[in-house]
Amino acid sequence: MKTNRKKYIAGILMAICLLLMTGKQSMAQFTESYLYNLSSFTGVVPYSWATLSCDEWQNEVYVVYQNLVTVFNENGMEVHSFGDSLDIGHILDVAVEENGDILLLAYNDLKSSVTRSNYRGEPKEEIKLKDLPEEFAKMHANRIAYRDGKIYLASEAQMQIVVVDATGRFVKGFDLITIFGLEEKDRTDAGFSGFNLDKNGNMLFTVPVLFTANILSPDGEIVSFGKPGGAPGKFNIVVGIVADSQGNYLVADKLKSAIIVFDKDLNFIKEFGYRGEKPGNLIAPESLTIDSEDRLYVSQGRKKGVSVFKLIHE
Amino acid sequence: MRNTKKLYITAACAGLLTLGFTGSAFAFHSGGVAECGGCHSMHSPAAGGTFLLVGTDQSSTCLSCHEHAGDTGPSSYHISTADADMPSGVAPLQRTPGGDFGWLKKDYSFTVRGTLNTEAGETHGHNIIAVDKGYSVDTENATAPGGTFPSNQLACNSCHDPHGKYRRLADGTISRTGAPIIGSGSYNTSAAPAAGAAVGVYRLLAGAGYTKDGVTYNGVPAAKVPSSYNQTELTNQVRTAYGVASAGGHSTWSNWCSTCHPNMHSSGNMVHPVDQGLGSSVATLYGQYVKSGDMTGTAASSFLSLAPFATNSSDYTALAALAKNDNTALAGPGSSDQVMCLSCHRAHASGFEYMLRWNNEGEFITQNGVWPGIDNGASVQFARGRTEAEMRAAYYDRPATTFATFQRVLCNKCHAQD
Numbered sequence: 001m002k003t004n005r006k007k008y009i010a011g012i013l014m015a016i017c018l019l020l021m022t023g024k025q026s027m028a029q030f031t032e033s034y035l036y037n038l039s040s041f042t043g044v045v046p047y048s049w050a051t052l053s054c055d056e057w058q059n060e061v062y063v064v065y066q067n068l069v070t071v072f073n074e075n076g077m078e079v080h081s082f083g084d085s086l087d088i089g090h091i092l093d094v095a096v097e098e099n100g101d102i103l104l105l106a107y108n109d110l111k112s113s114v115t116r117s118n119y120r121g122e123p124k125e126e127i128k129l130k131d132l133p134e135e136f137a138k139m140h141a142n143r144i145a146y147r148d149g150k151i152y153l154a155s156e157a158q159m160q161i162v163v164v165d166a167t168g169r170f171v172k173g174f175d176l177i178t179i180f181g182l183e184e185k186d187r188t189d190a191g192f193s194g195f196n197l198d199k200n201g202n203m204l205f206t207v208p209v210l211f212t213a214n215i216l217s218p219d220g221e222i223v224s225f226g227k228p229g230g231a232p233g234k235f236n237i238v239v240g241i242v243a244d245s246q247g248n249y250l251v252a253d254k255l256k257s258a259i260i261v262f263d264k265d266l267n268f269i270k271e272f273g274y275r276g277e278k279p280g281n282l283i284a285p286e287s288l289t290i291d292s293e294d295r296l297y298v299s300q301g302r303k304k305g306v307s308v309f310k311l312i313h314e
Numbered sequence: 315m316r317n318t319k320k321l322y323i324t325a326a327c328a329g330l331l332t333l334g335f336t337g338s339a340f341a342f343h344s345g346g347v348a349e350c351g352g353c354h355s356m357h358s359p360a361a362g363g364t365f366l367l368v369g370t371d372q373s374s375t376c377l378s379c380h381e382h383a384g385d386t387g388p389s390s391y392h393i394s395t396a397d398a399d400m401p402s403g404v405a406p407l408q409r410t411p412g413g414d415f416g417w418l419k420k421d422y423s424f425t426v427r428g429t430l431n432t433e434a435g436e437t438h439g440h441n442i443i444a445v446d447k448g449y450s451v452d453t454e455n456a457t458a459p460g461g462t463f464p465s466n467q468l469a470c471n472s473c474h475d476p477h478g479k480y481r482r483l484a485d486g487t488i489s490r491t492g493a494p495i496i497g498s499g500s501y502n503t504s505a506a507p508a509a510g511a512a513v514g515v516y517r518l519l520a521g522a523g524y525t526k527d528g529v530t531y532n533g534v535p536a537a538k539v540p541s542s543y544n545q546t547e548l549t550n551q552v553r554t555a556y557g558v559a560s561a562g563g564h565s566t567w568s569n570w571c572s573t574c575h576p577n578m579h580s581s582g583n584m585v586h587p588v589d590q591g592l593g594s595s596v597a598t599l600y601g602q603y604v605k606s607g608d609m610t611g612t613a614a615s616s617f618l619s620l621a622p623f624a625t626n627s628s629d630y631t632a633l634a635a636l637a638k639n640d641n642t643a644l645a646g647p648g649s650s651d652q653v654m655c656l657s658c659h660r661a662h663a664s665g666f667e668y669m670l671r672w673n674n675e676g677e678f679i680t681q682n683g684v685w686p687g688i689d690n691g692a693s694v695q696f697a698r699g700r701t702e703a704e705m706r707a708a709y710y711d712r713p714a715t716t717f718a719t720f721q722r723v724l725c726n727k728c729h730a731q732d
Contacts, residue, residue, distance in 0.1 A: 048396070049383035049397065051383065065398050066399075068401075084401075090386075090404060092386065112386065140387070142385070142386045157386070185541075188389070189391065193382070193384075230354065230358055230368060236378075255369055256358065258358075274358070275360045284446045301446045302446050302447075
């Protein structure tokens with residue numbers, strides 16, 4: 001009996017050691033370093049909750065703010081801007097194709113449109129959506145993403161995502177109300193945020209009112225994670241989400257003013273940022289994007305602009 | 315991974331079931347106090363903040379959910395448009411009955427007869443202070459007009475009880491305790507509380523005994539709103555059914571506003587009356603008025619959400635029947651229905667000075683059959699620096715053709731002097 005007890009205690013101690021080691025290993029595997037804020041030649045650009053996207057081939061970041069698209073190079077300096085003189089409506093979001101063409105998602109006269117422009121932002125053609133099933137015909141997208149020849153359009157308010165090919169022909173649609181098993185009456189009160197793609201074409205988004213981050217596979221399987229709360233690793237108001245090169249998920253919590261990091265198995269790793277005025281602090285982060293060098297771009301409020309962090313995996 | 319997934323799906327289902335029993339899956343407030351962790355943190359609140367709030371200040375905390383960058387139009391419970399979505403010439407996007415706080419950021423300037431005029435955005439509404447969201451203290455009024463409430467303390471929780479303690483019990487009275495709150499009481503679809511239960515008061519408004527910075531409310535006003543209330547009024551009007559109740563913890567609407575603005579419309583000041591019956595003369599004019607020069611209307615379809623009135627009823631079931639967003643309840647007022655502050659003003663903000671529901675700074679609100687704008691050749695004094703689209707948005711997207719070719723200000727809806 002005594003021997004059994006000793007074995008039991010030893011087992012527990014070993015388990016605790018293993019847990020601690022695993023935890024330390026996770027902590028050691030991921031660190032971040034604040035680099036700078038996106039700037040022009042006159043200093044930090046004082047955006048409030050600009051929308052971000054990344055050209056992962058050129059490692060340039062695109063910032064959409066008040067109908068102006070501004071391009072920053074990998075050193076965080078403004079190199080180009082366009083959009084204010086375009087007659088395509090209010091520009092909501094952009095995505096970049098492999099060849100440098102830019103997909104501009106705009107909203108005008110109560111409907112959204114997609115325009116393909118060259119790398120300078122000069123319109124080449126409007127991409128008309130074709131063969132949309134009836135349930136997606138009234139979708140007004142406010143987010144756009146691109147991967148492997150497919151254009152992803154998302155309506156955060158309507159809880160729908162549509163995938164079309166490069167010519168605008170319908171490929172697949174996802175109605176998140178159906179996927180989550182919710183009722184139609186909940187559609188407008190639910191909503192999602194932070195639409196992004198990972199490198200495998202999984203769709204990432206958060207549902208702030210459910211306090212969850214979500215991974216939607218191309219074949220429609222959903223994985224949700226997150227719990228409400230103020231403790232580290234828990235969610236207040238989650239918005240942006242991206243995946244880094246190692247498959248870690250980074251979730252922006254705009255009320256907590258932090259970036260919450262989970263590993264690829266959805267284990268909480270750490271938080272960073274936090275409200276404040278010091279370099280690396282964040283004020284209500286919202287939109288996120290990440291480039292191929294694991295530079296994380298974080299859009300903030302209170303005219304704090306876009307902070308850039310380098311993610312380091314050791 | 316599969317186990318994790320199962321676990322999360324199970325947790326999500328359990329969560330949804332739990333929420334489902336409370337009446338609304340996504341309400342968050344559910345008529346009362348919300349999840350504590352949505353606004354407070356026990357261990358990591360904002361440095362230098364108060365009440366363990368996670369946000370910089372109270373209003374920034376509220377707007378974390380009630381404003382969302384990237385909206386393309388009216389979006390459910392959003393009551394403010396983000397800076398990113400309001401470039402010059404573009405109006406705020408939300409169309410809630412209270413109005414979009416984004417109008418506070420829309421400054422306009424225009425030159426009339428050689429004189430440069432500036433219309434500051436801060437004249438468009440209640441200047442809540444939400445540092446994170448770019449809303450700052452009123453620079454013109456140190457205190458509430460007609461009162462002593464300090465402007466540098468104005469926040470969402472000046473008018474709304476963030477913890478939603480006030481509740482309507484089964485007997486219709488308002489209390490801070492007495493029965494658990496089972497859900498919101500604001501909507502036309504909200505269930506009436508059964509014995510032993512309660513619902514939240516309209517919009518978590520402050521009630522009797524709620525004190526903020528030297529002022530104390532003496533009751534909660536009665537109202538109901540359609541469950542889907544944030545929508546363009548291009549085709550259908552959104553009718554908020556304001557009621558008249560003063561007993562059992564209630565307050566009439568303007569009496570409630572006067573908590574902060576006691577001298578604004580007090581009796582004996584020779585000012586426009588509030589919380590008084592319209593009388594048969596005004597009620598008849600309201601029913602007949604269609605537009606300038608057109609008095610051929612019928613009372614049954616005369617309601618105009620740009621000039622609403624309080625229905626003389628404290629019956630929430632009756633109010634719920636009037637709270638519609640599909641033009642199915644457009645009956646005009648009876649003689650005992652009342653004029654109130656909200657007959658002319660929006661509660662949050664509007665596209666016009668003094669948070670009025672229409673532009674009162676000129677004789678016409680339409681010109682040559684269109685909404686006047688700086689981009690359609692309209693007179694400068696009527697466009698007042700706005701584009702036609704901005705002006706239309708300020709009228710909740712109504713076609714200008716709803717009104718007369720040269721429509722006079724909407725004081726005439728009741729007074730018909732045009």
